[in-house]
Amino acid sequence: MALAVPSPVTWAPLVVMLLTGIARRRHRQQQRWLQLQRRPRHLMNGGSVRGCPLSGFQAQLILSSCLKDEDGDWYETGLHIFFGAYLNIQNLFGELGIEGRLQWKEHSMIFAMPNKPGEFSRFDFPETLRAPGYGAILRNNEMLTWPEKVKFAFGLLPAMVGGQPYVEAQDGLTISEWMKKQGVPDRVNDEVFIAMSKALNFINPDELSMQCILIALNRFLQEKHGSKMAFVDGNLPERLCMPIVDHIRSRGGEVRLNSRIKKRAES
Template identity: 85%
Template sequence: SVGAYPNVQNLFAELGISDRLQWKEHSMIFAMPNKPGEYSRFDFPETLPAPLNGVWAILKNNEMLTWPEKVKFAIGLLPAMLGGQAYVEAQDGLTVSEWMEKQGVPDRVNDEVFIAMSKALNFINPDELSMQCILIALNRFLQEKHGSKMAFLDGNPPERLCMPIVNHIQSLGGEVRLNSRIQKIELNPDGTVKHFALTDGTQITGDAYVCAAPVDIFKLLVPQEWREISYFKRLDKLVGVPVINVHIWFDRKLKNTYDHLLFSRSSLLSVYADMSLAC
């Protein structure tokens, strides 16, 4: 799903395939663990600008938060609304749970809303996730009318997204090689990149090099000569999060599902969707 990720939307626009995004109604829908088959909705009205549409969505939801909890939540968010990007960046050292306690936000807000949000954004719990991640998303929701709106791709990613990327690269004179894993980053005597050595024995040389890989894999690829450089030392603090995608096929249609992304609010599952409806 594509939501509060402007860079992804920019990619679709550059490739000329924005029409392949199937936008859903502007809502955030949460499962109710204690009421199987029931959902609680935050509906953002199209007639109001941000952040009023978000405030309205929160105020109109009565299943998940009480009025005192809503008020305390809103007061806790005031510094984020007024402090801007500088405030957001300053919260990187606090987990979501620590920030909530510091701002006096009730624990139930964490349980009802932010466990689901933390799982959806980074697949980890609020006591592990930096509050900066949450505030980046919230600021986008508060500043842009459609910042929290979601869309699904209209088909399978290899055909509907990956092939347009390949075609775009090739149209500009580039080359795309599959099954060509990098084995080692070879360096020049001055510490700059000499070439990428691939597992098939070939070498890739260029004016600039980009390595986009999961952090745990990239740590293994970082040359020994770079590991004491402060920039790369910062990798030590990054830990990969194991994530699995599960597709379940049933012999009949499920009841009580939506054409939308659904927040599960469980300790294990982050989000789910009835793909036969959503795509």
């Protein structure tokens, strides 16, 4: 006997309503926390702590992972992205007066499709939603089918409802173990979690703690601009690191390069 499966037209609106209701609840819970994070604060205490000048020590001869060759060209040895969820780093840019050096990209994420070499799939985050991450997932039909989206959504329900206590409790589970426990399809791992694991910690889903993924998803899905990305408009040593050094030195502190700490004196 054939089993009749309801059309997505029938149950998709219910899923959207469910996710929207949860998102609104979580949004209200996070507003207080976000307000505290966005309060003006001094991230660098004028180069001193209680009147004592600060000294910064860097073991390398350079201020960051960027290298400059003999021709004056800069080479990146890492990918430096600044997300909208990084409120403290945005406060730092503001305190240094260099917030204009952050070049914000359009709010979308682009994934390479493993089974279609050379093709990419976009997750566009609608600006009209308070929690645009859910809208981005629902609007993308290239990487996940509707049944896979629904199973993924129900798998994430405990994290949405349980909040931070649930997230912290998943530290003992890898992504792969958590997926099996929650009944999330393997294709979600292949299409989404492998890329996220590599981006977050350069390891595979069967090695990375699910807590790490849930922390990122919680910020990216719940916050309006949490997953929006920015790059610095040039090399990091000159455009970010030197302003920090100048700020510290102008207030009586010092920054020493090629000065590895070998021993710490006990007070």
